[in-house]
Amino acid sequence: MGRTPRSIFPLLLASLVLTACGGGGDDNGSVTTSANAAASVAPQDTGVPAATGNTATDGFNWFNFRRRQLGLQVLNRNAQIDAAALGHSIYQRDNDIITHEQTQGKVPFTGRTAGDRLRAARYTIPVNGFAYGEVISATTDTSGFNAAEDLIAAIYHRFVIFEPLFKEAGAGAAGRSGGLTYFTTNFTAIGLTGGLAQGSIVQYPVANQTRVPRNFFSDNESPDPVPNANEVGYPVSVHANITDILDVQTFTITPRGGSPLPARMLRKADDVHTPDSAAAIVPLSPLAGNTVYDVRFVGRVSGVGDNGTPWSANIDRSWSFTTQ
Structure with missing residues (x-):
């Protein structure tokens, strides 16, 4: 049996925009998850942030903790x-709404889109060579650690949080005693350079990670990553730079000594909400407790070099993790 979700119900939204090629994506939804930051940390984990009691700071630090992993x-x-993130959290709190877009005339209006709000905060956004993302949670839990872990558990939000090219971010939280706390994080990359080395990917859960959550409640994320199912297994994902294209040939998760699990694959070819540069599998049933799972990903990552020359690289990666 999977764990019962916390009695706190976070609502989550994610958005990712790339301006370098004139396109982007927008994934909006609400989610109930059972992620718990404290339960997902093992004694041997290093770099675990100390709680400050500030929702925004703790959430920001938790994202960096996971990115380091x-x-x-x-x-x-x-x-x-x-400032842009805090202004948007205050707007949502004061208007009792969770949204990426503000409505002019409602106070305190700070900009219709995340890009508008960044500009209003005097953050310089170039015409090209720029990417930004936004994730939002609203919950009666004031823990920034839990808010961040909930957002990571929700796969469409994870695609934003673990974008390798992002270099800067800011976070803001606003709430009322006994009510919802709105936690907003904006991520940016000025200059689409750096990130992963050409032809590289990263994965989550990471190799040899322990205390990985067993489940995720799919019906509560909109768009629903696994239609016709509710309690499913914890998502497993791979990520390349947003400027790259990731093609999937094989992507499986297998309990040690068993057979590959039935899973829904999320990739751009089949799912418009998944970016070209990432992919995920979501097991159709909760994972077993205290069990080692072996994952294999086979595919290809491709892109265009700085000199305009196309390149591609084959990927064949196997790793394992252990559940709570």
């Missing part, structure tokens, strides 16, 4: 991005 660059905190 993947081998991604940590995010520098930017005061202007903080």
Whole structure:
């Protein structure tokens, strides 16, 4: 049996936009999850942040803790991005709404889109060579650690949080005593360079990770990543730079000594809400407790080099993790 979800119900929204090629994506939804930050940390984990009691700071630090585990660059905190995120959290609190888009005329209006709000906070956004993302949670839980872990558990939000090219971020939280706390994080990359080495990917859960959650409640994420199912297994994902294209040939999860689990694959070819640069599988049933799972990903990552020359690289990766 999977764990019963917390009695706290987070609502989560995610958005990812790439301006370098004139396109982008937008995934909006509400989610109930059972992620719990404290339960997902093992004694041997290093770099676990100490709680400050500040929702925004703790959530920001938890994202960086998980990014370090993947081998991604940590995010520098930017005061202007903080201001944009805080303004949006206050707007949502004061209007009792969770949304990426503000409505002019409602107070305190700080900009219709995340990009508008970043500009209003005097954060410089170039015309090209820029990417930004936004994730939002609203919950009666004031823990920034739990808010961040909930957002990571929700697969469409994870695609934003673990984007390798992001370099800066800011977070803001606003709430009322006894009511919802709105936690907003904005991620940015000025200059679509850095990130992962050409032809590389990262994965989550990471190799040899322990205390991985067993389940995820799919019906409560909109769009629903696994239609016609509710309590499913914890999502497993792979991530390349947002400027790359990731093609999937084989993606399986197998309990040690058993057979591959039935799972729903999320990839751009089949799912419009998944970016070109990432993929995931979601087991159709909760994972077993205290069990080692073996994952195999076979595919190809491709892109265009700085000199305009196309490149591609084959990927064949196997790793394991252990559930709670």
